[in-house]
Amino acid sequence: MKQLKRTGFIVFLFFLTESLTLPTKPQDIDDVSITQKFIEENLGFITIIAFAQYIQEASFEEVEMLVKAMRDYKDKCLADVTLPMCSELANDVLMEKICTVEGLSQKRNFSHCCSKVGFERRLCFFHNKKPDIGFLSPLPTLDPEEKCQIYKNNRESFLNNYIYEVSRRNPFAFAPTLLTVAARFEEVTKTCCEEQDKANCFRTKAEPVIHYLKAVSSYQKNVCGALVQFGLQVLNSINIVILSQKFPRIEFKELISLLEDISSKYDGCCEGDAVQCIRGRSKVMSHICSKQDSISSKIKECCEKKIPERSECIIYSNKDDRPKDLSLREAKFTESKRVCEERDADHAIFFANFLYEYSRRHRELSAPELLRIAGVYEDLLKECCNTETPSECYSYAEYKFNETTEKSLKIVQRECEHFQNLGKNDLISHYLIKLTKIAPQLSTDGLTFLGKEMVAALTTCCTLSEEFACVDNLMDLVLGELCGINGNQNINPAVDRCCKTSFAFRRPCFDGLEADKTYVPPPASEDLSTFPTDLCETHNEELQRKKNRFLVNLVKRKPGLREEELQSLLTDFTDVVERCCKAEGPEACFNEEGPKLAAKSQAA
Known part of the structure; x- marks a missing residue:
């Protein structure tokens, strides 16, 4: 990650207002003020996002301890900004707090990061993020009635827990995206808790929120991967394409100016500096809205919205019309x-x-x-x-x-x-x-x-x-x-x-x-011959998931088989499931047919 900037990590702006470079335009001054207020109001959420993304194994109780520590820190610095600790940088403050929680670094296996300082520590925490979240237990599911009762009893704790679970499972999603997801999920919760059929409501209305998170975080991960692996030039090239297609009226000189703001935004967002990411996105959107007449005819309504709704609106606005003289x-x-x-x-x-x-x-x-x-x-x-x-x-x-x-x-x-x-x-x-x-x-x-x-x-x-x-x-x-x-x-x-x-x-x-x-394929295991007893009770989607796993494990063990042979063995697996689930004693049937299927696949 040598391409990411080693300096300029933004100060916690809600602590040290004098660190801001004051803008000259009234709109920009207003935007900075609104963004700063948004950050202050969401301090707890922002802390949870950063901690849960850096230390995905951390428990919710450990996260809550850090939120309290950060709030105490904020209160001290607001009372006296001259304290030495108040001049530290945003991610350095957060990581220092993480490292000073007694026994946490040893328990969660990141003490090697705490032994480093400055950029090297930030880099270590970044590399500590795990994209494969198979080590986490399945996302907890609550009965809709229970979920609604918890929300009504303690809204803040309910949302804190939701953000914690989502953030640790999406360690590279940008903080503004996760805050948007939390806000949308709260709207779903408010709506569905008033419905008679709460379960169906949650199932229907939560799906677009999940789809949004998956789609946006996938794009963000892809672009950050380009930055980390190939550097700033490739990141700029990606953004030139996206901006030029979305805003074909924009002049090249204006595009290059906008590109500078976007590139600096990605430094913070990709590295996990939640505060810099929020402020960077707000700066980009302020830039676009201040020049909207020459950039796009499709964003007028977006620019009239409040921060952060404005950002989402601009990002998902339609492409502008192609200039007729182009x-x-x-x-x-x-x-x-x-x-x-x-x-x-x-x-x-x-x-x-x-x-x-x-x-x-x-x-x-x-x-x-x-x-x-x-x-x-x-x-x-x-x-x-x-x-x-x-x-x-x-x-x-x-x-x-x-x-x-x-x-x-x-x-x-x-x-x-x-x-x-x-x-x-x-x-x-x-x-x-x-x-x-x-x-x-x-x-x-x-x-x-x-x-x-x-x-x-x-x-x-x-x-x-x-x-x-x-x-x-x-x-x-x-x-x-x-x-x-x-x-x-x-x-x-x-x-x-x-x-x-x-x-x-x-x-x-x-x-x-x-x-x-x-x-080199692994030795034969019992996976291909073992059929779980609850297989006959699974829904179609879960059964398909098990068939997919069977096929992948089969290919891992027999990579030399042609696709037709593998498909044939998958058909055999499906036939065994259908036949045994119709039998009077499914378990006995599976115990008999499973080893036959395993032997057939081994002989193939």
């Missing part, structure tokens, strides 16, 4: 004789300008595809600018871009053909087999999650008019989940190469992967 091609990058000269004058600005112009003209393309085109163009100019007639060489650039897009389009078309031709269950089996063969080192839960996400992406996108961009964007997010964020996701040489060589081209790279030949 031609489909920008000739200066393929026809001008001064291309090489302009590239050499300012390499970064030149390619940023290319990405901006190409993205605002091609909103039908995905963000990864636009990054691939920029990569192809950069490589082409390296070659062309060393020839005697550069302009003749790069005049074929558009052909190269179309060739790149055609390759990506074929991948998407093939995937959507799978979606059209296979049923949902066969489709997930196809992807579970493919994923497990190329990355058998991943956990069974991790692989089944990735397979479900791939199917969800195709289900969402393959019937839309903007099929290509939708599939390519969402599938790239799934690969982001696979590659991980904080550098501890080493899988095998082939997968690592795809994850670490190029952010833009990792999807084509994965598409070309075959089974991992370095993998």
Whole structure:
């Protein structure tokens, strides 16, 4: 994470108001004041988010102790800001409090972080975050009546517990997102606790909240992974594409100015500095709203909303209309004789300008595809600018871009053909087999999650008019989940190469992967022959989950089997379940049929 800034971690702004750089515009002054008030009012929640994300194993009681310690600290500093301890930096304060809780660092195994100081400590806490949360017990489920009673009796404790559970399970989600999720969940709770059928209400209304968290945190994790692995230049490129497609009227100079605010926001958000993340997002949205006339015609109502609702509104607003005078091609990058000269004058600005112009003209393309085109163009100019007639060489650039897009389009078309031709269950089996063969080192839960996400992406996108961009964007997010964020996701040489060589081209790279030949299967175990006694009582969704796990474990043990052979054994598993669940004594049936199935799979 060397790319993240080592300095400038923001001071707890609700403690030390004099640390603020005072803005000059009335709107900005008002925004800073409102943001600061929001932070003050949500101090407890912000502390819980940071602690639960850094130390996911911590109990709720331990988190509550830290919240009390931070409130005491705030009160002391508000009373006397000259105290030495009040000049410390935000994350340093929080981490010091975590480290001074007696016995906690040894109990939760992070004492190695507490022995470090400054940036090295912050880096250690960042790497302590675990993306695979299989070590956590399942999310507690409460009877709806009990849930409503707890909320009515003690709203703060109820929400604190909810934020704690959600934050430790989403260690890389940004603090503003988790606060939004908590606010939406409280609205669901208020509504459903007034309903007669509370259970159905919670089931229906909580689903969009869960979907929102999953989608947004996946994107945030993907972008932060790009920053950590590839640095600021790739992060800026991603944001140029997104902003240019969303705001095609924005001038390039204004885009670059906005980019500076966005990049500094990601430093805090990706590292887990909750306060800096909240303030950074607010600063970006203030910037956009202060220039909305020249940026977008779609955000007027958003900019009239209060912080933080304004941020969510702008992020999810519709793309602005494409300017009528914007031609489909920008000739200066393929026809001008001064291309090489302009590239050499300012390499970064030149390619940023290319990405901006190409993205605002091609909103039908995905963000990864636009990054691939920029990569192809950069490589082409390296070659062309060393020839005697550069302009003749790069005049074929558009052909190269179309060739790149055609390759990506074929991948998407093939995937959507799978979606059209296979049923949902066969489709997930196809992807579970493919994923497990190329990355058998991943956990069974991790692989089944990735397979479900791939199917969800195709289900969402393959019937839309903007099929290509939708599939390519969402599938790239799934690969982001696979590659991980904080550098501890080493899988095998082939997968690592795809994850670490190029952010833009990792999807084509994965598409070309075959089974991992370095993998040594584990010895045969009882997993394939053991059928839990409650299998016949499970609902369809739970039964499908068990079938998925069976298939993944089968591939892990027999990676050399062809997909048809694996599908056949999965059918046998399904037949055993159906037959035994209809028998008078299911357990005796499973005890007889299970070993037969295991032997058959072993002999395959």
